[in-house]
Amino acid sequence: MIAQILADKCNNCAQCVNVCPTFVLDDGPQVPVIARLDACQTCYMCELHCNQDAIFVAPDQFAPEPSADPLPHLGMIRRDHGWDRPGEAGHLDEYRKLGPLLGEGAEIAARRYQAQRRSV
Amino acid sequence: METDVLIIGGGMAAGWAAIAAAQAGARVVVADKGYMGTSGVTAMGGPNHWWVAPDPARRKEAIARQSGKAQGLGDPEWMARILDLTWRYLPSLAPHYPFGSDGAGGTYYSGVRGSEYMRALRLAALEAGVTVLDHHPALELLRDDEGRIAGARGHALRTRQDWEIRSHATILATGGNAFRSGLIGSHTNTGDGQLMAAEAGVALSGMEFGPSWSISPAWASTRTLPYTGAVYYDADGRELDIPPSRAAGHAHNRALGHEMLAGTVLADLSHAPAALRPILRQIQPFTPAPFERRGIDLFRDRFPVKLFGEGTIRGTGGLDLADAECRTSAPGLFAIGDAATRELVAGANSGGGAVNSAWALSSGRVAGAAAARESLKRKSFSAPVHGLGRIAIAPLSAHRAIEASAIHRAVDHAIHGYAHVFTRDEASYAASGERLEAIWGELSAHGQATGAALVSLRETAALVAGARWTIAAARGRKESRGLHQRADYPEASGPTQRQLVSGLETVRIHSQQAEFA
Incomplete structure (x- = not known):
């Protein structure tokens, strides 16, 4: 759950009030x-x-x-998304690997399960 | 306010519908209860789209394979339509979405990351001239004296004003119903559109095909990419016998549910693909946060896990459609995306992932264009109109306070409880059904509110209504097929029947021979 809006960093632009899908925040005098x-x-x-x-x-x-x-965590989500980079250039170039990695994990589990079945 | 096309909801399907309707020359208003761009389950996810090049042989083979999974309940013509529309329109987001490399000198289109995808749909809709109203939940549909749906009423959360929008055509894009399971992004997925449409007399189909579950750390629902190779342990460190994630007959989730009913289950992700570790945070930047913020190394430490129910989102059920342009049985009313049935393209199985995304895009495009065409033929707004909302608006007896959080827990338990993970039978349905009838009776008799409290109470009513339809439909289908698994009827029994469920005060089931069996 949202824990803090840091007053020394916040410029009260209210973008968070706007984008919150569940309307958790209200406008405030210094910070939301x-x-x-x-x-x-x-x-x-x-x-x-x-x-x-x-x-x-x-x-x-x-x-x-x-x-x-x-x-230690401030801004991590935004940087990991590449939203701090100009034009977000190339930041989704690894995205195509998602499906194959899901499949690879499933195969690892299937092989391991089969090997254990055989050894029982 | 008056418009040609009103779209209720702001997720994937709503975005595609808004763009299509605006491109066809209609004035379009999107009224979303959250923020168009973060609302619903897409923004936190990464939808892959069913993606087959327009080579007749490959398309035919893909449709044949999908028809097999649909087990007699899918429509090959709809499948062909969504393959075609997805291939044509997904790349059209390129001005707003930073499509990545396919690793072979080309562009990778089929899988998109949710937060950028939803942002792109919002930007494209705004650029097409769509009016977007964020934090504008709808409460009820309006009907005119011709019997046509003529808009909606709702409440604007930030200004605390009620709103009324008159429209020539109305599209429900409110998403599926996650029954407040805690599934990431699904807090807004309470089945509001299904409740509103049911009040206009529209039936639902496919509600018995679901739910499914997804695994996450016990303290936060996340995406499941690192889990497919997981090994599971009990609290005493004994390895549990959990069949692999793609084992037949839902054996993986069934075993996990069984163990979670007995006690704490811990996951060990140290067997995950080595290639995943360095790029997980680039592919799924939300996944590491719940671990890092607890000081847990997700690929080394064991941690407790939970199954989060996915309701009708990865299930199949939703508003039944009357034609190939996503009209419902109520004149002037369309339904798209997860608000609509996905039985047409997923049949008895989950369209989760690729097929449902292609459905959201395609049903949005088709309905947006049709609603624009239909609305541009109509000149004036006829008066008077009547609000169709009843529950939580006009109680049958004196108003009484409703304890919503207890109801939400009961609904989630009735649909998603660990005792129910692909193991239900008549007695279990009967017990859940009885509990849900009592809750509905209380809400129907005494529920009443205004303003933001009414928004919440209507959500509660929609959650309960969706659960009642789900249980009634599952109880009515006395066989096992696809996502619908019963311990007392473990086999599929032909001939293949389609099943409709309808009604609010009284829930009715209607079966018909499936057309495509």
């Missing part, structure tokens, strides 16, 4: 207000769309974790 935490589904969309890297979503989707340390 986390108004409906129970509606937060921990989807990280607010982090992804925050150009200031000012938002931290704690990892548990079932319970709030207000004391988690945000600093």
Whole structure:
């Protein structure tokens, strides 16, 4: 669940209020207000769309974790998406491997299962 | 407000419909309950699309294979249509979507990452002149005196104002029903469009084919890419006998469900493909976060897992369609994407992944163009109109407070509980059905609210309605076929029947001989 909007980074552009699919946030005087935490589904969309890297979503989707340390993680979601790069050039060039890797994992599991069956 | 085409919902299908309708010359309004670009399950995922080059032999072979999976319930003509439309239109997003390399000097089109895909659809819709209303949940459909659906009413969350939009054609693109399972992205997927359409007398089909489940860390639903090679352990470190993820007869999820009913299940992902580790965060940037933020190395440490139900999203059921342009039985009303039945292209099995994405794109394109054509023939808006919403708006008895979170837990349990993972029988359906009838009775008699509270209460009603249709349809189909698996009727029994389910106060089942069997 969303845990913090860091006042020293936030420029109150309210993009997070806008993009949140479950309307968790309200406009606020200095920074947006986390108004409906129970509606937060921990989807990280607010982090992804925050150009200031000012938002931290704690990892548990079932319970709030207000004391988690945000600093090592700020902006990671946006950088991993390549949204900080000009034109996002080439950042989806590995994407084609998703399907083959799913298949490879399934084959690993199938081979392992068969080998164990034979050894029983 | 008046428009030619009103689209309710803002996901994949809504995006494609909005673009198609605007390109056909219609004024288009998209009213989404969240934000068009992040709403629904696509933005957090990575939809692959059913993708076959327009070579007649290859297309024929793909359709034959898909018809086999559909087990007598798919329509080969619809399959051909969605292959064609997907091939033609997915690359048209190139001005807004940074398609990557195919590794052989070309462009990779068929699989797209959700957050960029949804952003691209929003940008393309805006560029085509579509009016997008975010945080504008719809509450009920409107019908005019000719009996035609003439728009909708809803509530704007940010301004706290009720809205009314009159339209010549209305498209429901509200997505599937995840029964509030916690599946990532699905909090908004409460089956709202299905409730609204049912109030207009539209039936549903394919509701018995589902649900399925996806594995995730117990504390957060994620995508499942690293799990296909997983090994599972109990809390005492004993390896569990879990058949591999692609084992026949849903054996993998059935075994996992059985073990989770008994106790904690831990996953070990150390056997995942070596090539995945360095690029996981580039391919699925949301997947590592729940681990890193807990100090867990997902490829080394064992961690507890949970099955998250996927409701009708990876299931097949939805609003039944009356023609090849996605019209419903209610004049002026169309249904697309996961709000509609996917039985036409997925049959008894899941269209999860590629086929459902091609369906969302194609049903959106087809309905968008047809709705534009139909609406441009109509000149004036006839008055008066009547709201069709009943439950949570006009209770049968005195208003009483409704405990929504308990209802949501009961609904998720009735559909997705670990005791139900591909192992149901008549007694289990009867128990769930009885519980759901009691909940519906309470809501129907006493549920009432206004404003944002009404939005929530209508969502609760839609969750319960969807669960009642699902249980009734599953109970009615006395066989096992595809995603519908019963312990008391373990075999498929011919002849192949299609089944419709309809009604709110009373749920009815109607069977007919399948056309394509």
